[in-house]
Amino acid sequence: MELPFAESYKIKMVEPVRRSTREEREVWIKEANYNLFKLKSGQVFIDLLTDSGTGAMSDRQWSEMMLGDESYAGASSYFKMKDAISEILGFEYFLPTHQGRAAENVLFSALIKAGDIIPGNSHFDTTKGHIEFRKAKAVDCTISEAFDTTVLHPFKGNIDLGKLEDVLKSTPREKIPCIVVTVTCNSSGGQPVSMENIRNVRSLADKYGIMVVFDSARFAENAYFIKTREEGYAGKTIREIVREMFSYADAMTMSSKKDAIVNMGGFIAMRSKELFDKASVFNIMFEGYITYGGMSGRDMNALAQGLREGTEFDYLETRISQVAYLGERLLHFGVPVQQPFGGHAIFVDAKRFLPQIPKEQFQAQTLAVELYLESGVRGVEIGALLADRDPDTRENRYPALELLRLTIPRRVYTNNHMDYVATALGNVFERRNNIIKGLKITGEAPIMRHFTVDLARV
Numbered sequence: 001m002e003l004p005f006a007e008s009y010k011i012k013m014v015e016p017v018r019r020s021t022r023e024e025r026e027v028w029i030k031e032a033n034y035n036l037f038k039l040k041s042g043q044v045f046i047d048l049l050t051d052s053g054t055g056a057m058s059d060r061q062w063s064e065m066m067l068g069d070e071s072y073a074g075a076s077s078y079f080k081m082k083d084a085i086s087e088i089l090g091f092e093y094f095l096p097t098h099q100g101r102a103a104e105n106v107l108f109s110a111l112i113k114a115g116d117i118i119p120g121n122s123h124f125d126t127t128k129g130h131i132e133f134r135k136a137k138a139v140d141c142t143i144s145e146a147f148d149t150t151v152l153h154p155f156k157g158n159i160d161l162g163k164l165e166d167v168l169k170s171t172p173r174e175k176i177p178c179i180v181v182t183v184t185c186n187s188s189g190g191q192p193v194s195m196e197n198i199r200n201v202r203s204l205a206d207k208y209g210i211m212v213v214f215d216s217a218r219f220a221e222n223a224y225f226i227k228t229r230e231e232g233y234a235g236k237t238i239r240e241i242v243r244e245m246f247s248y249a250d251a252m253t254m255s256s257k258k259d260a261i262v263n264m265g266g267f268i269a270m271r272s273k274e275l276f277d278k279a280s281v282f283n284i285m286f287e288g289y290i291t292y293g294g295m296s297g298r299d300m301n302a303l304a305q306g307l308r309e310g311t312e313f314d315y316l317e318t319r320i321s322q323v324a325y326l327g328e329r330l331l332h333f334g335v336p337v338q339q340p341f342g343g344h345a346i347f348v349d350a351k352r353f354l355p356q357i358p359k360e361q362f363q364a365q366t367l368a369v370e371l372y373l374e375s376g377v378r379g380v381e382i383g384a385l386l387a388d389r390d391p392d393t394r395e396n397r398y399p400a401l402e403l404l405r406l407t408i409p410r411r412v413y414t415n416n417h418m419d420y421v422a423t424a425l426g427n428v429f430e431r432r433n434n435i436i437k438g439l440k441i442t443g444e445a446p447i448m449r450h451f452t453v454d455l456a457r458v
Contacts, residue, residue, distance in 0.1 A: 005321060008314040009411060012059065019045050020376050034369050034439055034455035036378050045376030046417050048406045051344045052217075053099075053257035053264055055410030058309055061261070061302040068298025073289050077297035077304075081267070084304040088239060088311055089246045091269035093276035095283045098294030099266045100217055100255025101126040102287055107213070107253055107268050109282040110275065111177040112136050119167045120180035120215075121159045122146070122187035125386050127180060127215055129448045132391050138180075139167055146188040147400035149338040149349040154229040155194040156338075157185030157222075159201055168208040179205055182215040183222040183245065187382060189403065190218070190323075190342020192225035195233065195244065202248035212248060217255040219245065221343030224316040238311045251275065258344065260306035261410050265299050319343075323408050326418040333426030338403065345407040348425070350383060353404075354435060359384060361438025361458050364402045367428070370435060371404070375424030379406045385450040 020028075020043065032038035036049065047054070057065075069075035078096070085094050097103040104127055112118065114135035123131065123138045131138045141163040146156040159181065168176065181201060184192045205212045223241040227233050233241055246252065251270035256262050268283075270276055280290050287294040295303075309315055320343055327341040336352035350364035357363045364383035371377050383402035390397055406421060428435075443454035 008318045044378045047378050049378050049380050051407045055261045056412050061305045064301035064305045065298040068301050070297045075297045077300035078291040080304040081300045084307045094267050094269040096293035096295045097266045097287050103253040103266045103268045104130045106282045110279040117171045121185050124186045156191035157193040158197040178211040178213045180213050184218045184343050189338035189347040190344050192222045195226050198248050211250045214249045214252040216252045217258040220259040220310045238313050256303045259310045260303050262303045262306050265303045329422035335429050345405045348404040350402045357438040359398050364404045366438040367404045370428050379404050
């Protein structure tokens with residue numbers, strides 16, 4: 001008989017976690033003003049808030065930590081990182097930063113000015129935040145299939161080429177500093193972008209003389225989906241696919257806390273020496289010298305090793321299979337989720353889950369709170385809170401998708417944990433008709449409010 005699937009690692013160290021009571025959680029979430037970011041980690045049983053920096057490093061990564069060179073300039077750790085980026089991604093120039101949003105801050109300081117237009121596929125919160133902070137505008141050109149969670153499209157992260165060309169045609173060339181391609185596309189449900197689509201975006205960019213920048217936090221997961229879903233790539237290795245993907249990019253930003261499986265770190269990579277020199281000025285101002293950029297040598301070593309481990313097929317198959325396992329268990333309970341399943345998380349369709357809650361009462365955040373109260377599981381809202389206010393009108397923006405993201409940290413939880421999460425959400429789904437009131441904002445920051453927003457029951 002066929003052997004069952006098994007993880008491609010064994011566990012060497014464990015961290016105890018405590019299960020709390022419903023009564024405790026009622027007090028804690030109220031004290032946190034119904035913002036799950038404000039909970040203490042000890043108040044959470046299974047933490048699916050994010051996969052950013054929450055993964056478990058390997059024995060080889062921990063070994064590299066001990067070899068870190070903490071020299072201020074020219075450390076050997078910098079050159080290990082440089083070699084890994086050159087070998088795996090194919091970029092000659094790079095700048096280390098302390099995380100992904102720092103990479104965006106540095107690169108966008110060199111590229112974007114007030115009044116610019118930046119088209120792309122469902123820019124994530126920090127990307128859009130850095131664009132709008134500079135009085136520029138992010139234009140979403142994602143394919144329409146991405147916004148219907150019931151449609152089975154293998155590459156819901158794809159850019160609609162017609163929408164993109166409309167933007168490129170109607171906007172003066174000097175107003176478009178770059179096209180941003182997010183791989184995988186987080187805001188549409190961790191959905192991949194096909195190689196064909198990437199190639200066609202590159203062709204359009206060449207036609208109009210525009211730079212292409214990849215938001216690359218989950219590039220390896222994107223390559224896995226290309227290998228398993230796109231015709232002509234089944235026989236290629238993950239690294240061969242990765243090299244082709246990045247051959248169509250002029251530059252990239254990277255939150256290494258995802259697919260490089262480290263707790264802290266990021267970088268910018270580019271082909272242009274001119275752009276490298278321009279960005280270096282901002283890197284020194286905001287991050288640190290160009291050979292450490294806000295990172296310790298030990299973290300650079302772990303990052304370089306993580307890039308190699310993160311582009312191994314067996315690791316990716318284990319990781320993405322666990323995400324799919326949770327998705328299948330939720331479907332078993334009737335829970336509506338974005339399909340097909342993405343790479344790093346399962347995205348629950350809160351509009352279909354809680355249609356009786358008005359959009360003004362933040363359906364996905366309401367669902368996230370109910371899941372926490374039920375079980376101590378912490379997820380995160382990807383909906384109207386994250387969409388923030390329109391920078392001109394200051395009115396709330398209501399996106400097409402209102403999602404609760406259940407984000408799986410890498411190499412951290414077992415499938416028993418996934419069963420617990422699925423059953424908990426199944427219990428909430430059974431009593432969904434009794435949830436008749438949502439949440440209201442009582443205090444918020446002027447930009448990227450979802451991190452620190454205060455809420456109350458309606």
